[in-house]
Amino acid sequence: MVVESAKILEKKTIYNLEELTPSGEQVLHLYPDLVKCQGCNTCTMSCSQDLKVIDYMSSVLYGKIAEVADKSFGCMMCSLCADRCPAGLAPYHIALLCRRLYGRYLVPRSQHLVNRVAEIKEGKFDAELSELKKMKESELRRRYSERDIER
Amino acid sequence: MYPSELKESIGRIEITREKRLKEDYPRLTEKDQSALMRQYHPNFVDGGMRKILVGPNKGDHAPDELAELLEGNSPVDLDTVDLEVVNYDVDVLVLGGGADGAAAALSAQENGAKVLLATKLRFIDSDTMEFQGGIQAADKPNDSLAIHYLDTMGGGGFENIPDLVEGMVRDAPSIIQWLESLGCTFDKEPDGTMHTEAGEGTSRKRVHTARHRLGSEVMRNLCDEVYNRGIPVLEHSPALELMMDDKGQVAGAILINLETKKEVSLVRAKTIVLATGGDGQLHYQGFPSTDHCGATADGLVMAYRVGANLLLLDAVQYHPHGVIYPEQMIGQPIDEKVRRLGAKFANVKGEQFIYHLEPQDLVTSAIIRECENGYALKTPKGLQGIWLDTPMIEQLRGPGTIQRELPVMYNEFITFGVDITKEPILVYPSLYHCNGGIKIDAQGATSIPNLYAAGKVCGGVHGRHTLRDNILLDALVYGRRAGKAAALRAGKTKLGKLTLEHVRRWQDGLKKARLEKRPISPKLVPDYAEHGKLMRADWHRLYRFELRKEEKQPRIQPVDIKEIEPILNKILESKTPPVARARLLSGRGLSVDHKLDVMENIIGTKTCLGCGNCIDACPVVGREPGRRKRTEERSSMVLETILLGPEECDRCNSCVLACPQVDVSIKQYVVNWRVVEVMPWLDSRISEAKEPDLYLFVEEALSK
Numbered sequence: 001m002v003v004e005s006a007k008i009l010e011k012k013t014i015y016n017l018e019e020l021t022p023s024g025e026q027v028l029h030l031y032p033d034l035v036k037c038q039g040c041n042t043c044t045m046s047c048s049q050d051l052k053v054i055d056y057m058s059s060v061l062y063g064k065i066a067e068v069a070d071k072s073f074g075c076m077m078c079s080l081c082a083d084r085c086p087a088g089l090a091p092y093h094i095a096l097l098c099r100r101l102y103g104r105y106l107v108p109r110s111q112h113l114v115n116r117v118a119e120i121k122e123g124k125f126d127a128e129l130s131e132l133k134k135m136k137e138s139e140l141r142r143r144y145s146e147r148d149i150e151r
Numbered sequence: 152m153y154p155s156e157l158k159e160s161i162g163r164i165e166i167t168r169e170k171r172l173k174e175d176y177p178r179l180t181e182k183d184q185s186a187l188m189r190q191y192h193p194n195f196v197d198g199g200m201r202k203i204l205v206g207p208n209k210g211d212h213a214p215d216e217l218a219e220l221l222e223g224n225s226p227v228d229l230d231t232v233d234l235e236v237v238n239y240d241v242d243v244l245v246l247g248g249g250a251d252g253a254a255a256a257l258s259a260q261e262n263g264a265k266v267l268l269a270t271k272l273r274f275i276d277s278d279t280m281e282f283q284g285g286i287q288a289a290d291k292p293n294d295s296l297a298i299h300y301l302d303t304m305g306g307g308g309f310e311n312i313p314d315l316v317e318g319m320v321r322d323a324p325s326i327i328q329w330l331e332s333l334g335c336t337f338d339k340e341p342d343g344t345m346h347t348e349a350g351e352g353t354s355r356k357r358v359h360t361a362r363h364r365l366g367s368e369v370m371r372n373l374c375d376e377v378y379n380r381g382i383p384v385l386e387h388s389p390a391l392e393l394m395m396d397d398k399g400q401v402a403g404a405i406l407i408n409l410e411t412k413k414e415v416s417l418v419r420a421k422t423i424v425l426a427t428g429g430d431g432q433l434h435y436q437g438f439p440s441t442d443h444c445g446a447t448a449d450g451l452v453m454a455y456r457v458g459a460n461l462l463l464l465d466a467v468q469y470h471p472h473g474v475i476y477p478e479q480m481i482g483q484p485i486d487e488k489v490r491r492l493g494a495k496f497a498n499v500k501g502e503q504f505i506y507h508l509e510p511q512d513l514v515t516s517a518i519i520r521e522c523e524n525g526y527a528l529k530t531p532k533g534l535q536g537i538w539l540d541t542p543m544i545e546q547l548r549g550p551g552t553i554q555r556e557l558p559v560m561y562n563e564f565i566t567f568g569v570d571i572t573k574e575p576i577l578v579y580p581s582l583y584h585c586n587g588g589i590k591i592d593a594q595g596a597t598s599i600p601n602l603y604a605a606g607k608v609c610g611g612v613h614g615r616h617t618l619r620d621n622i623l624l625d626a627l628v629y630g631r632r633a634g635k636a637a638a639l640r641a642g643k644t645k646l647g648k649l650t651l652e653h654v655r656r657w658q659d660g661l662k663k664a665r666l667e668k669r670p671i672s673p674k675l676v677p678d679y680a681e682h683g684k685l686m687r688a689d690w691h692r693l694y695r696f697e698l699r700k701e702e703k704q705p706r707i708q709p710v711d712i713k714e715i716e717p718i719l720n721k722i723l724e725s726k727t728p729p730v731a732r733a734r735l736l737s738g739r740g741l742s743v744d745h746k747l748d749v750m751e752n753i754i755g756t757k758t759c760l761g762c763g764n765c766i767d768a769c770p771v772v773g774r775e776p777g778r779r780k781r782t783e784e785r786s787s788m789v790l791e792t793i794l795l796g797p798e799e800c801d802r803c804n805s806c807v808l809a810c811p812q813v814d815v816s817i818k819q820y821v822v823n824w825r826v827v828e829v830m831p832w833l834d835s836r837i838s839e840a841k842e843p844d845l846y847l848f849v850e851e852a853l854s855k
Contacts, residue, residue, distance in 0.1 A: 014379055017334060050562075069336065073362055077275055077371050096375055100334025103372075107336055108343030116290040116324045125296040129321070132300055133313040144305035149354045150293065 011082055011090035015097070022105040024063020031094050034060060036087040043081035043091050049074045053081050053091050060094055068095055069102035152568035153476070153577075154531055160499065161574055164538055167501035172543060176495075176503045184513060191516040191523070193580075194467055199436045203464075205664050206455055206657075213464035216433040217585060220448060221455050223672030224661065225654045227392045227405055234394070234649040237403075238416035241267040242641040243634070244404060246390050246450065247426030249277035250366075250623060251606030253373035254630030255424040255637070256382050262638035266382050267418060269406055271389035271427075271445050271675065275374045278428055278443035278607070279623065282366025283486065283559055285350060285358035286627075287620045288323035294355040296320045303621060306352040307586075307614020310463065314593045315612040315629075319621070322628040327359060330627075333372045337361050350620040351487050351511075358620045363559040369623065388416070389449060389675050392654060393423065393457050393602070396647035400600040401457060403649060409675070419649065421641035422601045424633045425450040426626075429584035429607035432677035438582035439482035439534075441470050446584065449673035450608035454589050456657050459597045459604075463587030466615040471514035473581025475536040477567035482581045485539060485560070487511075487619070492556060493547040497538040497575070498526035504537075511616075515580040528577060536579040541571040586613050595633025601644060603637045605629035710737055712820050719820065726798045730765045730806035730813070731787040733821075737814035758812070761786045765806035771795055 013030045020026050028034055034057075043053035056071040072095035082090035119125070132140070153161065179187065189195050200212045205222055213221065243259040245252050248270025256268045268274065289299040299320040304311050327345075331337070338346040338360050350358035361368040377384065387409040394417070396402035401423055408414035427450030431442025440446070455461060472489075474480040495507040496514075498521045505517035518537055521527060527535040544552050553572050554561050564571045588610035595603045606626040613621060661667055712719070715736050722732045763785025771794075772778050778794050790806065804821050807813055 009378060012375075012378065014381070016379065017376070073336075073368075074364065075371070076280070076367055077374075096371060099336065100372060100375065103334035103336040104332060107331070107339065108341070109331075110290070110339065110343045110345050112292060112344065113288075113290045113324055113327060117328055120296070120321060120324060125321075128295070128297040129300060129317055132297055132304075133317060137309050140301070140304060140309055144301055144309075147298070147301060147354045150349070150356055 011088070012093045013097075017100055017104060020101060022065055022101040024060070024065070026101070027060060027063070027065070027094065027097060030097060031089075033087070033089055034094065037061070037089060038087055040086060042084045042086065046080045046084045048078050048080055049076055051075060056095055057089075057091055060098060065098045065102050066106055068098035069106075072099065153574065157476070157528060157530070157577065160528055160538075164497050164501045164540060164575060167497065168540065168543065168546070171495055171497065171501075171503055171540070172546060174503060176506045178506045179509065179513060187516045187520065188512060191519045192512055193436050193438070193469060193515075193519070194465070199467075200465055204666060205660050207458055208455070208461050208464070211461070211464055213587075214433070214435040214467055214585065216435055217430060217448060217451070217464065219669060220433070220452050220672040220674055221461075222661070222666050222669045223452060224667070224669055225392055225456065225658060226671045226673070227651065227654060229651055229655055229658075232405070232415070232651065234417065234651065236417065237419045237649075239267055239418040239420075241265050241418065242421050243267075243424060243637045244269065244418050244420035244422075245424045245426060245634070246270075246404065247277075247424075247428060247606070247608075248272065248274040248384070248386075249426060249428055249606065249626065250279040250369055250373060251428075251626035251630035252277075252424070252426035253370070253377050254627050255426055255603075255605055255634035256377055257373065257380065258631040258634030259424070259638040259641075260380055260382055262635050264638035264641050266638075267385065267420070268377065268382055269385040269388045269390065269404075269418070271387070271409065271449070273386050274377070274384045275370055276443075276445070277370065278446060279366045279370040279626070281443060281483075282623060283363050284622070285348065285360040285365055285620045286323075286327070286369075286623045287350065287353065287357050287618070288327045288359060288624070289320060289355070289357055290324045290327065290345065291347060291355065291357060294357050296323075298355055299323065299357065302353055302355075303618060304614070306618040306621075307616050309614065310466075311614035312611035315591070318593045318632065319612055319625055319628050322631070323624055326624065326627050326631070329631075330369060330372070333376055335361065335368050335372050337365075349491075350618065352618045353620070363557070366623065369627075389673070390427075390453060391415075391673065392651070393453050394419075394649050394651060395457060395653050397650055397652075398647045400644070400646075401602040402646045404453075417649075419646065421644040421646060422603060422637040424595070424630075424637050425454060425589065425597075425602065425604040425608050426606050426630060426633075427451075427453075427608050431582050431584040433674070434678065435467055435582055435585075438469065438580065439473055439475065440582040440584075441473055441482055441484040442582075442584055444677055446607070447674040447677050448585075449675060450604065451588060452673040454597065454599070454602065454604065454608075457599050457602065457653055459599045459602060460590045461588060461610065462590045463610045463615065464585060466586040466610075468583040468586055468616055469512070469515045470581045470583045471511050471518060472539055472576075472578035474576060475534045475579045476530045476577040477564075477569060478530075478532060479567060480563065481534070483563075484581055484583075485576060485578060486557060488557065489539065489541060489544070489560075492544045492552065494539055494541050494543050497540050499528055499537070500526060518578070518580055522579070530577065534579065536577040538575040539578045540575040542573055542575065545572050583617070586610060586615055586617055591629070591633075593632070594636040595629050596636055596640075601640065603633040603640075605633040710814050710816055712816050715817075716820075719817065723802070723804065723821070726800045726802065728765065728769065728787070728790050728795060728800050728806050729804060730810050731759065731791055733807045733817050734759065734787065734810055734812045737812060737817060759786045759788070760812060762811065764809040764811065766790050766794060768805040768809035769794070770801055770803055770805065771799055 041054045047053050056068045059067040203218050242264035243266045245256045245268045256266050259266045303316050347356045348358045349356050388406045390404040392405045394403040403419040406416050429442050429446040430448035431440035432446045470484040472485045474483045490507050522535045588608050589604045591604050591609050612625045722729045782793050
């Protein structure tokens with residue numbers, strides 16, 4: 001049995017997301033073949049999810065990462081676009097790179113999430129949770145039925 | 152596109168829609184609720200569950216289909232498997248390629264282990280990929296871990312294991328943070344505040360979403376990260392059996408190549424993380440399933456055979472409204488949100504029969520009641536269902552609501568020609584999965600040393616009822632925890648000699664309990680229902696054969712000439728090359744591929760290889776090589792139609808003799824009785840005679 005991931009990796013560049021910068025040059029650096037796109041639109045025609053692949057590929061060339069992330073969101077990684085591309089590109093890997101750059105670097109962070117993780121580390125909820133864990137089932141049931149529900 | 156009968160019914164539904172919009176159907180009283188459940192819910196009706204007869208959970212109740220697999224025979228032949236040749240030697244082996252498996256692999260590698268991930272299907276092809284729900288995390292200021300804990304316990308009927316629930320709610324916010332660091336995008340306000348929604352059984356708006364595609368958003372990022380980190384992945388390689396060492400700890404697994412069905416490889420691993428997913432594809436009581444096609448309880452079976460404890464196996468969950476038409480979407484769950492937005496149910500008469508916001512189990516029972524009482528609709532495939540009236544949403548909340556709130560579902564139905572803004576959906580309860588599974592502790596460890604588990608294969612986190620938006624959370628939290636614990640444990644473990652003694656003991660136990668006739672498990676490939684009948688997957692016979700060397704494949708008997716003599720004679724008398732028809736008579740006769748249903752007695756399997764032996768053997772083509780220029784194809788059909796005109800055949804039958812697909816019996820018949828020269832007879836005459844007179848012999852032969 002062969003380690004098969006090699007086959008899938010033929011068209012994918014290996015990178016470490018933590019060392020990248022969210023820019024068009026970065027994408028071009030990782031996928032230099034991008035410029036070979038002939039604009040034949042075969043990728044759009046073959047997309048199983050009806051995405052406008054050629055559209056987001058041109059956004060990649062312009063370096064508009066956020067736009068690519070938006071337009072390619074419905075991708076299911078079926079690789080049909082890459083299989084049919086006459087220039088040998090893999091639009092779905094390129095779009096994934098853009099989405100990951102966007103998600104990690106360009107989306108504004110959620111302050112409430114950061115606060116909550118810090119609170120958990122400080123042990124703010126420990127007492128409450130251990131009380132609930134020791135609670136009898138009847139008491140739990142009472143609390144459950146009496147809890148207020150956010151509308 | 153709905154067929155015409157269903158279209159007619161839609162017409163009737165439309166008439167009563169106004170009435171149903173205004174009507175407030177009464178909620179069930181507590182007494183009615185329990186009566187309804189007891190009479191119609193699949194978990195309560197007789198005949199679905201039975202006691203397990205062997206193993207650590209002997210005496211516990213489980214669904215029939217699952218119990219049968221848990222009591223199953225091992226697919227590994229103990230006499231022929233060679234445990235000396237180890238193909239892979241790793242620290243942590245992760246079995247399963249969904250979100251839980253990927254999370255476990257990543258976290259094990261972060262903790263310094265050498266990891267191998269093996270999955271039954273393609274890596275990425277998993278239940279996670281199809282998941283359209285959200286993920287719960289108590290990260291808003293008005294929310295707290297305690298409220299999340301309480302919601303989860305209440306949802307699970309207070310039978311959840313407290314430690315596991317605590318672990319899940321505690322890790323939830325940091326899991327969201329981790330996903331974001333991997334590049335997952337969640338729905339957010341412009342200032343970064345998370346957009347959160349209410350979900351099934353939540354008392355706060357804490358469900359994080361990603362444009363209704365959270366599952367694929369998470370899975371593709373995890374998958375990419377696994378490749379980026381260089382973790383080796385074995386695809387199409389399900390495990391057949393876990394191996395142990397002589398110290399009684401789990402020490403590896405036997406994998407099989409699903410493509411060739413015979414290559415077996417041994418992986419020696421210091422620790423194993425089972426992340427093989429659920430069991431919905433066992434189709435308990437014949438229900439369609441919302442689960443992915445890989446969900447056949449493989450992990451449960453393997454863990455049970457090494458002696459791991461399972462729990463809550465009788466807590467099977469049903470989704471009240473799965474799709475039954477269009478056929479491509481059978482079993483797929485319709486989001487609860489549809490009911491919250493205002494869609495109500497309607498039976499064949501266009502009447503409501505239950506308040507549309509009742510809990511899942513009650514709706515399930517009510518729909519089954521309607522179908523059993525004859526108020527159901529039938530699809531062309533013979534499945535029963537009732538209407539979930541989605542156009543009501545548009546009327547209630549204004550046009551465009553469905554496209555805005557449920558875009559993925561809308562598009563999926565549009566693909567099959569159903570516009571859910573104008574037409575209702577035909578639904579029937581769908582099997583979700585068994586909430587029970589392997590018993591784990593808060594670090595993902597099972598009761599067997601070195602064996603860890605995460606995700607749907609485990610039980611206890613969700614009690615008796617899984618809240619939809621906790622599933623992915625559970626998989627990621629316990630995937631990461633189990634991966635970490637497995638990596639740390641691997642650093643301290645020394646393995647002994649590999650053995651399959653536990654399988655031998657298991658088989659002996661089966662013999663003692665007189666259960667040798669149980670099927671082979673793990674099942675690996677699901678059965679599928681067609682035309683209301685369950686088709687059994689034939690997979691076990693296939694690979695059992697490959698593993699057991701002494702069992703030889705029975706040779707396909709050549710066709711008995713007596714059966715086909717009349718028709719063969721007719722074929723051989725016609726002035727067209729007989730090779731193709733002789734081939735069709737070979738083997739087991741004609742197969743469905745040939746579409747020749749006319750001849751009743753012949754059914755078969757031999758196809759033209761396109762080798763061109765018949766063309767090379769044909770004397771007509773040989774005399775006029777120019778004919779070859781007509782085509783480059785080399786099939787028997789070409790010989791019959793293009794190379795030779797009508798009535799041009801010499802009837803020498805060389806083509807039949809040259810064809811590798813024609814049965815020996817037919818060839819013998821042709822040589823002995825039909826070849827003009829009667830070569831074998833001539834041969835014998837010539838060798839007998841001292842001074843052979845060829846002309847005399849030929850005359851003799853022709854006069855025969």
